[in-house]
Amino acid sequence: MTSLPEGSPSLIGEGARDTAVQRLQEAYSEGLLSHEELDERLDRVLTAKAHSELESALASIPELPDQLPDTTSTITAAGGRIKRRGTWRVPRVLKVASAYGRVRLDLSRAIIEHPVVDIELHLGTGGARITVPRDAVVDVQGLRTDWKDLRYKARQPSRPGGPEIRISGVMGFGRLRIRHARR
Structure with a gap:
């Protein structure tokens, strides 16, 4: 197994990857992503090696709607x-x-x-x-x-x-x- 240099600012850690996966799952559970979009974005997040790849997978996720209160x-x-x-x-x-x-x-x-x-x-x-x-x-x-x-x-x-x-x-x-x- 090849290890990547730790000092590189563009590399991501497992914590950032886990946070991204959680954001995608929340967007899906709120109906903001289709099942196909979720699969595609999860694949991109799980295979991302740099922060820019991770950010591109999360970039267009709409924010949770404020006009619909969690009643x-x-x-x-x-x-x-x-x-x-x-x-x-x-x-x-x-x-x-x-x-x-x-x-x-x-x-x-x-x-x-x-x-x-x-x-x-x-x-x-x-x-x-x-x-x-x-x-x-x-x-x-x-x-x-x-x-x-x-x-x-x-x-x-x-x-x-x-x-x-x-x-x-x-x-x-x-x-x-x-x-x-x-x-």
Whole structure:
């Protein structure tokens, strides 16, 4: 293995490379880079030998949008129904907690301003149904179900650019059904 001279100002260290990789991953998670752009830029960062190569891979990454605040809303109910449908503004993070009762979230006509929306469920008994936009990508890896399995059939988005809906949390004695809107 050939070692490079340490005194050269144009050479980069692993710390700078790690920081660049983290910036790319954050830009991707915020929806500012496509999957293909991320792959191409990560390759450039991981093979860069000089700061100028590293900077060129990061140069055109847009700053995180200031006009979209990182909002969090919480909906709680001891029992009964929690229902959101029609035209409503979806926050960046939506926390839903219910001891018992049903939860219905319809995002098909909702105003979704964030490329990634996190829905955190903490439900005791009772089921939940979430309708997502037709072009949404759904991630349920952070969800734990204790009693019944999740009912969701992943599908390819009809067109790219839809929001990513990440669902996490705990479902007790109820079933979560997720479906894509038909229109």
